[in-house]
Amino acid sequence: MKLDTLVKPSVLTQPVYEPGKPIEDVARELGLDPAGIIKLASNENPWGSSPLAVAAAKRALEHGELYPDGGCFSLRQKLATRWGLAAEQFIVGNGSNEIIELLGHVFLREGDEVVMAAPAFVVYKLVTRLFGATPVEVPLREWRHDLDAMAAAITPRTKLVFVCTPNNPTGTANTEAEVLAFARALPEHVVGVFDEAYAEFLVNAPDLRPLIAEGRKIICLRTFSKIYGLASLRVGYGYGSAEMCALLNRVKQPFNVNAIAQAAALAALDDSDFAEKTARENRAGLADLVRGCEGLGLEVVRSVANFMLVRVGDGERVFNALQRRGVIVRPVRSYGLPEWVRITVGTPAQNARFISELAIATRV
Ligand SMILES: Cc1ncc(COP(=O)(O)O)c(C=O)c1O
Structure with missing residues (x-):
């Protein structure tokens, strides 16, 4: 009997997540010096990790x-003070990715529907399918x-709705008024998941705490991977009702x-x-980057x-051409955007290098 006959069908049809390529892989595959490669592919922090977090991690x-x-x-206590919520209103995960999966464990079974934007962070779709x-x-x-269209897509079978703002891979955000109105109008049988992985980059991030206080079925997700530069340690959190957590x-x-990771996250908050x-x-x-690309x-x-x-025209071709020149970006064909690449904002030197390599890579 073949092994795959024993496997759950959802596993066999599960698409595989394609992460940004690590520098070491690109160096090995292309025979490049890793020191000359820059990775602007995974929305990591180009300024490194929070120094306070690194010191705490070492201890x-x-x-x-x-x-x-x-x-x-301790981390939930500190988050509670920071957010003006109770410690029981937090769940800490191995990255906020884990919390997306936990939502699947708690809420999803066959026949359920999950409403999400397209394109949005691909893990929503992967977790939905997995369950x-x-x-x-x-x-x-x-x-x-x-x-509006997402609200209209909700049916009696809908269990979860994911709203990602700012959205990955587009970097665009909906306004607080739009997000709050949407959350307020969610029907009773739907859990609203508001992914705030990049909220710290916004000047005015939507604040869903008043709706949580009203007892709505909402969970917001945050991560230490981006603004605090702790992607490697894997720590993120959700906040919502104590019952949800x-x-x-x-x-x-x-x-x-x-x-x-807990020690680092605790220190990062300071x-x-x-x-x-x-x-x-x-x-x-x-x-x-805008000036450089538009130029x-x-x-x-x-x-x-x-x-x-x-x-860039042919996203895959430009991705490969940039990679051969030691700049790793993210092709987004799998997000339905074959003509585009996604670039993470780097340091001024990295951004300048990207623009000059892009000028060469897009020259046909
Ligand atoms: C929108 C969004 N949500 C969640 C995550 C997961 O972050 P982490 O698991 O590192 O906390 C990412 C990572 O890139 C993301 O882009």
């Missing part, structure tokens, strides 16, 4: 023999979530967030200097996040 490493606090008590549920993808309108807690692994510098530099970097006659999507779409 935590001294006690690698102990299991971490499975309940992330045998059906993604209902609603095209963006003028590059932003079409929240207790349900998600039930299905997580006992020690899902390691102690080094590192407003680093977070502010990241956001400030990002705004300047975005402006440089080459290329169309861009105006972004408010730490990445941007550029229309």
Whole structure:
């Protein structure tokens, strides 16, 4: 009997997540010096990690023999103070990615529908499929979530709705008024998931806490990967009602967030200097990238996040050409955008290097 006859059908049809290529892989495959390669493919922080977080992580490493606090008590306490919510209103995950999967464990079964924008962060679709549920993808309108169309796509079978603002891969955001009106109008049988992975890059991020306080079925997701530069440590969190967080807690692994990540995240919350510098530099970097790309006659999507779409013609070809020249970006054909690549905002030097390599790579 072949192994795949034993496998759940949802696994066999599961698309595979394609991450941005690591520098070491590109160096090995193309025979390049890793020191000369820049990776602007995964919306990572070009300024490194929060120094306070790194110092705390090093201290935590001294006690690698102990299991971490499975309940992330200190981190949830600190988040509670920061957000003016109760500690029970937080769930900490191995990246916010894990919380998306926990939502699947808690809410999704075969026959359920999950409404999401297209394109939006691909993990929503992957998790939906993994649990045998059906993604209902609603095209963006003028590059932003079409929240009216998403509301209209809700049926009695809808369990979850994902709203990603700013959205990945477009970097566009809906306004607070739009997001709040949408959340308020969600029917009783639907859980609203508001992915705020890039919210710290916004000047005015939508604040859904009043709706959480009203008892609505809402969860918001945040991550330490981006603004605090801790992508490698894998830590993110959700906030919502205590009931929602207790349900998600039930299905997580006992020690899902390691102690080094917890210590780093705790310290990162005190590192407003680093977070502010990241956001400030990002705004300047975005402006440089827009100017550079438009100077080459290329169309861009105006972004408010730490990445941007550029229309390069044949996205795959330009991705490969850039990679051969030591610049890793993200092709977005799998997001239905074959003519575009997504570029993460880098340091001024990285952005300048990208623009000069792009000028060569887009020359046919
Ligand atoms: C929109 C969005 N949500 C969630 C994540 C997951 O972040 P993490 O698992 O690193 O917290 C990402 C990562 O790129 C993202 O783009």
